[in-house]
Amino acid sequence: MNVISSIEAPIAETSSESVRERLRNGQEIALLDVREEAPYATGHPLFAVNLPLGRIEERVAGLIPRRTAPVVVYDNGEGRAHPAVTLLQRLGYTDVSVLTGGLEGWRLSGGELFIDVNVPSKSFGELVEHIRHTPSLPAEEVHARIARGEDLVILDARRFIEYNVMSIPGGRSVPGGELALRVRDIAPSPETTVIVNCAGRTRSIIGTQSLVNAEIPNPVFALRNGTIGWTLAGFDLDHGASRKAASPTKDNHEQARLKAQKLAERTGVRIITPQQLNDLEKDQDRTLYRLDVRTPEEYEADHLTGFRSAEGGQLIQATDEWVGVRHGTIVLTDTDGVRARMTAHWLRQLGWQEVYVLDDWTGLPHATGPEPVLLAKPLPSVAALNSDELASALSGPQAPLLLDLATSPIFRKAHIPGASFILPSDIATNNRVMEARDIVLTSPDGVAAHIAAVHLAEIGIEARILEGGTNGWKASGRLVETGLSENNRLSAPIDVYKRPYEGTDNAHAAMQAYLDWEFGLVAQLERDGTHGFSVLE
Incomplete structure (x- = not known):
């Protein structure tokens, strides 16, 4: 690590190769892109987490809970990296540096640049399909089966709010983390075909493979390319649908629990006690994330104090929205013995080495209501x-x-x-x-x-x-x-990148380009060499 000068104070500098070395060696590191989301989505390192300069104080305490974690900041010449470092230091972060040469320095050093957002999860989904040959059906085939009145169910693995905007006709909302817990009651006959969809590819691939991994007896397929593929095939979508899954019956719940336990064991997920959680919390040399993977409604009704709400399927889809430090330690919890284990078995494959599940809530403090706001520093009073x-x-x-x-x-x-x-x-x-x-x-x-x-x-x-x-x-x-x-407006709305599959008026060319990009992610992963993914076979 070298030192360069800034107007306010010397700021440490970290090379791209040093960042890649920590990623490859399983050492903790947070790589922060402090631009707004739209420019971030035009190109960034695989594990760069988007934390815009103007949102640092709102979000950094959740993304980087340990103040001594190594943090490397960059921009693309906009002049935001140095102010971000200064701000982080004021908030108590002690190991903060800028990336040598910024984004262009990363590129010139041979670092791969990825477009879009939530790229670790999306590229992982493509790798899963590549290795496991996850079964899928094109929109035309699914549409024909529906028209013939075949025995099938369509399960939308996205968040309910996304499903409600647009969905496959007849589909119901079963977010990805809920699939293994609820599918046996939705499709009690082993003859019923189960079709899993999302907007594009990732959540349908992971959702489908979750059910394959959980050994449900039904034929199960991903809807190839999700609602994008459905639209490109010329079929209409539903809008405003509200169908949800019911609670699982006792016998089916037990089957799901046993399968999830088996998968957790196979992938090296460890089950911990409240005392072991306490020991992890006291460890000053690790960054600890405590996440409740149940639905937001369950979380608000009752949750463990200190745990954040991170619905399981969405956590796998967008891990970088909750976990800012690559190779940090993750503790998941639920109240059913299924969802945390299923989520954990995916996180292990995503390269997270320290993944734990907490089943026993005995003696631990509880809370109710929405997730509290986490601020790195108390705010002074203002008028x-x-x-x-x-x-x-x-x-x-x-x-x-x-x-x-x-x-x-x-x-x-x-x-x-x-x-x-x-x-x-x-x-x-x-x-x-x-x-x-x-x-x-x-x-x-x-x-x-x-x-x-x-x-x-x-x-x-x-x-x-x-x-x-x-x-x-x-x-x-x-x-x-x-x-x-x-x-x-006094600012251009560049704070949010609009995905090609969002909304209901997307150009076919944009949707097809998005799919073409996803198809190329496996090759990009190979060129990048820092991912550490290990798909269960």
Whole structure:
């Protein structure tokens, strides 16, 4: 590790080869891309985790819970890496450096660049199909079977919210982590064909292979290329479907538990006691992730204190959204003996060496409600106003500049009338903000607004926040607007990369290009050489 100078203080530098060496050797490392998601999706190292500069304070405590973990930061020349390092150091992270030469340095050193998001999981899914020859059927064949009235069930392995937007006609929502637990009750006859779909390929491949691995007696197939393949074949999708799976019966639950236990043992998943969990928590030299893989509804009803909600199927699809340190230690829990083991057996194949399952909750503290907000540092108090006061101010002769720091999709869906969209990383440099005499900040739960108000205060700009954020405004019964346009934005909406399969109006060419990209991921993995994946055979 060398040292280079910055305006504020010397900042350590780490070479691309050093990063790759830690990845290959199974040593902990967090590689952070601090650009917004859209530019990140145009090219990044395989295990780079997207954590935009303006969202660090909101998200880093969950992604990197150990302050002494090695963290390497980069951008692509936008000038965000050095401020990110400084911010992380202020938050208490002690081993932070920039990547030598940034993204271009990675490329010039021979590092592979991957496009899109959640790429470790997507490339792993392609590798699973390549090695296991996961059975699949094209859309035309599935459509014909439905038309003939054959005995089949269609299980959508995505989150319910995605299924509700668009789905295969007749399909029901069974998120990937629920499949092995519930399929025997959905298809009690071994003659019933089970078809698993997602939007593209990954979750249908992993979901189908989960059922194959769990040795269900039914014929099981992935819908080849998911809803994208269905659309490309010229078939219509359902919208607004709400079919879900019922709870498993006792006998089928026990069968699922025994199969999941067998798979966990085969892949080296270890079962731990509450005392062993306590020992892991005390280990200052490991980064520990505690994740509850049940449904969000179950989590909110009752969960172990300190565990985050990470629905099993989505965790495998997007591990980098919960786990920021490659080769960290992961502890999963559930209340059924199936979902945590099934998820863990996939994480082991994804190259996570330390994966544990906690079954026994005896003596451990419980909590209810949504997952608490995790902040790396307590926020100082700032000036605030309530919804009544904001409504009055907005209707007055000199309305304040109302800035909404929600993500662009959330802003587009609903925002306070008169609010402008702005990226947190732009707020301290925007001309309208600099010139405004009265500024009010909001965000969905108020956290991002509070963080931004603190940063503005540091440069001498006073801003108030809306108590309870936009969610509180809506809860009070007040009206909201929809849409994001040139007229109500102060930043380009580059914070979210729109996947080709999202929405209902995608061009066929974009969908086909997305599939072609997925088909090439196995070759990219081979060229990259840092993945450490080991598919169960």
